[in-house]
Amino acid sequence: MSVLESSTKAKQVSTSMYPLIDTHTHFDAPVFDNDREQQVQSAYRQGIRHLILVGYLSQHFERMYDTKQLIDKLSKHFGIDTDENNESDFYTHIALGLHPFYIEQHTDAHLIELAQMVANSRPLAIGEIGLDTFTDAMKEPDVFDKQKRFFGAQLDIAVTHQLPVMLHIRKAHAEALAILKTHEYDAHTLGGIAHSFSGGEQEAKAFVKLGFKLGVTGQVTNPNAKKLRRAIQAAVDIYGIECLVIETDCPDMTPIMCQNSNSQHPAVGQSPDNEWEAVHTHDRNVPANLPWVLWTLSELLGVSQDKLAKQLWQNSCDALKVNWAYPT
Numbered sequence: 001m002s003v004l005e006s007s008t009k010a011k012q013v014s015t016s017m018y019p020l021i022d023t024h025t026h027f028d029a030p031v032f033d034n035d036r037e038q039q040v041q042s043a044y045r046q047g048i049r050h051l052i053l054v055g056y057l058s059q060h061f062e063r064m065y066d067t068k069q070l071i072d073k074l075s076k077h078f079g080i081d082t083d084e085n086n087e088s089d090f091y092t093h094i095a096l097g098l099h100p101f102y103i104e105q106h107t108d109a110h111l112i113e114l115a116q117m118v119a120n121s122r123p124l125a126i127g128e129i130g131l132d133t134f135t136d137a138m139k140e141p142d143v144f145d146k147q148k149r150f151f152g153a154q155l156d157i158a159v160t161h162q163l164p165v166m167l168h169i170r171k172a173h174a175e176a177l178a179i180l181k182t183h184e185y186d187a188h189t190l191g192g193i194a195h196s197f198s199g200g201e202q203e204a205k206a207f208v209k210l211g212f213k214l215g216v217t218g219q220v221t222n223p224n225a226k227k228l229r230r231a232i233q234a235a236v237d238i239y240g241i242e243c244l245v246i247e248t249d250c251p252d253m254t255p256i257m258c259q260n261s262n263s264q265h266p267a268v269g270q271s272p273d274n275e276w277e278a279v280h281t282h283d284r285n286v287p288a289n290l291p292w293v294l295w296t297l298s299e300l301l302g303v304s305q306d307k308l309a310k311q312l313w314q315n316s317c318d319a320l321k322v323n324w325a326y327p328t
């Protein structure tokens with residue numbers, strides 16, 4: 001699709017606005033430092049009402065809280081009232097966790113720090129946590145064992161504090177399912193999201209059966225993402241649209257309609273040294289792109305955007321064990 005076509009489409013999607021929850025972002029990443037206020041404004045104009053900052057390295061936990069504070073302040077500054085009673089609010093939330101892709105950087109002290117922070121300032125969720133064997137280095141037994149240990153320990157923190165988890169599982173679905181079963185994490189009770197779901201039909205059904213929602217990113221906007229589309233369809237055929245939530249995972253996973261260059265930026269956690277700093281501004285994903293995920297799912301599943309948006313809102317609340325009012 002040409003830039004011209006995509007910008008025309010972008011205009012079309014902005015004419016109808018549906019309230020949305022961006023269930024997974026890294027909006028605290030430095031790649032947003034120069035225009036965060038502008039991006040919050042356009043996200044708001046595109047219907048985003050709640051945005052979740054998801055943790056990956058303990059060294060950035062403080063930055064996430066700073067970012068939340070800044071957005072809360074910005075929201076007031078440009079007239080978005082953060083008063084609890086105002087239904088037009090823009091809220092930012094925090095999930096804390098140690099991402100499996102960065103396993104070599106995590107230490108036991110980070111786990112202890114995480115447990116203390118969760119006890120002291122109860123975040124919305126624990127995440128992102130899980131298993132990732134995307135590269136050969138991650139498959140090395142000692143590395144993978146450490147991933148499993150940190151995954152289990154963080155599931156235990158979630159159970160202790162009765163919090164939902166945000167799962168990051170890549171090329172390790174069977175192992176992740178096995179660990180979930182051996183810990184006392186019950187997603188039917190605690191909620192939880194299989195973020196940026198990338199497995200096949202069987203895995204999709206298995207996670208939903210356990211009580212997780214499948215987090216759908218801009219990847220679904222790519223017509224070539226056939227395996228992903230089939231997996232979503234298969235889960236929906238059995239469990240209905242109740243099993244889905246949507247997310248940008250920004251600055252990654254830019255919807256195909258919003259990609260302005262042919263260069264491919266790294267997928268989630270693929271650049272541990274850069275931590276997204278290498279993502280160029282023109283290629284990065286932003287929260288305001290979330291309606292494209294809604295639009296694509298609506299087309300794919302044959303459900304109106306209006307109906308889907310309402311259900312996705314409810315699904316997000318169910319997955320996160322919150323009761324946020326749907327703006328009318």
Ligand SMILES: [Zn+2]
Pocket residue numbers: 024025026054128249268
């Ligand atoms: Zn993420």
